[in-house]
Amino acid sequence: MMAAEKKRIRKLTIAKAMSEAIDQAMTSNPDVFVMGEDVGKLGGVFGTTTGLFDKYGPDRVRDTPISETGFIGAAAGAAVMGMRPVVELMFIDFFGVCMDVIYNFAAKNSYFSGGRQAVPMVLMTSAGGGYSDGGQHSQCLYTTFAHLPGLKVVMPSNAYDAKGMMTAAINDDNPVIFIFHKSLQGMGWLGTAKGAIVDVPETVYEVPLGKANISREGSDITVVGFGNTVHHALDAARDLALEGISAEVVDLRSLAPLDRETVLASVRKTGRLLAVDDDHLSYGWTGEVIASVAEAGIALKCPARRIAYPDVPVPFARPMEQFLLPNAEKVKAAVLSLMNSVVSV
Amino acid sequence: MQIKIEDDFWQGDDEAVITAWLVDDGAEVAEGDVVAEMMLAKVQMEIEAPCSGVIHIEMEAEVPLKKGMVIATIDQ
Known part of the structure; x- marks a missing residue:
């Protein structure tokens, strides 16, 4: 047989x-x-x-x-x-x-x-x-x-x-x-x-540079990550699903070129945006992503938010470093607070 | 058949760690497939399936390993 x-x-x-x-x-x-x-x-x-x-x-x-x-x-x-x-x-x-x-x-x-x-x-x-x-x-x-x-x-x-x-x-x-x-x-x-x-296939193949990927589809909020923070976003999204919140996770995969179209399409659908990075906060890509959404004139249901590494050198001590890094818990908490907030008019 | 950390895997009594399982629990494996990677003092080693069959993972990744431990079994 x-x-x-x-x-x-x-x-x-x-x-x-x-x-x-x-x-x-x-x-x-x-x-x-x-x-x-x-x-x-x-x-x-x-x-x-x-x-x-x-x-x-x-x-x-x-x-x-x-x-x-x-x-x-x-x-x-x-x-x-x-x-x-x-x-x-x-x-x-x-x-x-x-x-x-x-x-x-x-x-x-x-x-x-x-x-x-x-x-x-x-x-x-x-x-x-x-x-x-x-x-x-x-x-x-x-x-x-x-x-x-x-x-x-x-x-x-x-x-x-x-x-x-x-x-x-x-x-x-x-x-x-x-x-x-x-x-x-x-x-x-x-x-x-x-x-x-x-x-991973054994054959030779290309993943095009400059194309973001929807790692998980959702309808309530767009969470944009890059590298490790994609996994924080995915972990948080799994938890949030249990609470009835549907988070879409976008993996940028590339900062330059930046696939604004994929991000904009997602935010047009969800109306909410959280960007998560473990590079330093100020002048980082999270700001660039939020600016792109603002420039596109997309009306958001709540303020956009970013989580990133604070503007300080990385400490050696484990508790201090872990305290500063983004993680799934921080992503989840931010999403929950955004879902309960509204844009003031 | 068991996949066991044999005494001659490395010298001394240091602890090693499985850094990654490259198969899912319950997956079909073929003899000679690399099923896991292990690390001892920053040296990476590969663990191959000793036979073909369905693998059952007994030890999760990133748990300290001592000699003699069974990390998986394979139903032939």
Whole structure:
């Protein structure tokens, strides 16, 4: 008797999904190569280059000294000359030492050359805290890149998106800042949101950069998240459903380009808006999203609200850091208070 | 068949942790499938299914593990 063919589920962590995307790109395109600190034999401190060194060797998977200024500059130069480098800045917190080549060269060269000299590089970098690693290893800071024209800035919230977005990033002729959140990565010492580990096809596929995703449909309120905060929103939405509140969760997936259309369509439907970010509050993307809704003239049933990391450095002490981070409880409390509030006329 | 943390998995008596289950409880697995990832002192290891069958997860992710513990069983 033939057993019913069950669809085989193959779950991956974001770390493995990113590695698989880079692996497949390296197989099909000899111009793709990897550089960074500990990306070789170790496979990346965050597992982003697992297995690549053994498969492709030291010419295409290059361990670098601790010199982001040098090797990220080299990557940008290689990209201009026709290569497709994938380079890792281990922590986004360290961008200070390599920012000039990122925003004054990589982000501008296509414009300066009249479109003749693209810079098809992927800069992948870790963001986020929550595991007591101190103020120079726990920041998000991605909004800083999103403020600068000429860069794409993306972050997956799950392994399916991670693979498809990495493939799209490598194939993109623009410099792409590919953020991965440490709380979603699948590395044990950091803890991992379970919803980030999902079924991932073995085939090559792209998830388009700059398209938001409706992670959960709802009708009462739109909760917009990015990376880890998508999971806070989803956890809160599950709880809220038990109380009869239907929350729609939008995963931005990209800050630049920002998919305003998807956000606006959702808010037109729900009439309420909460934006949740774990980057610093002031001048962050939550403000940009709310401004976009205001500029579109959408009438809201209650004031828009944002939850984000307060404008203070990230503390080392665990209770202090946890107190400041967004979480599902804060999202739930904010939604409940918004559902009970109205716009004054 | 049990998936057990064998004594020779690593040296010493340190505790490890399952960082992620890559299959759902009750899923069908094939021999050799990577079903979980485990971490010991920042070194990541893969755990493969020793046989084909339906897997039952006994130990959740992110719980400290000692040698000798059974983390899952597989009904063949």
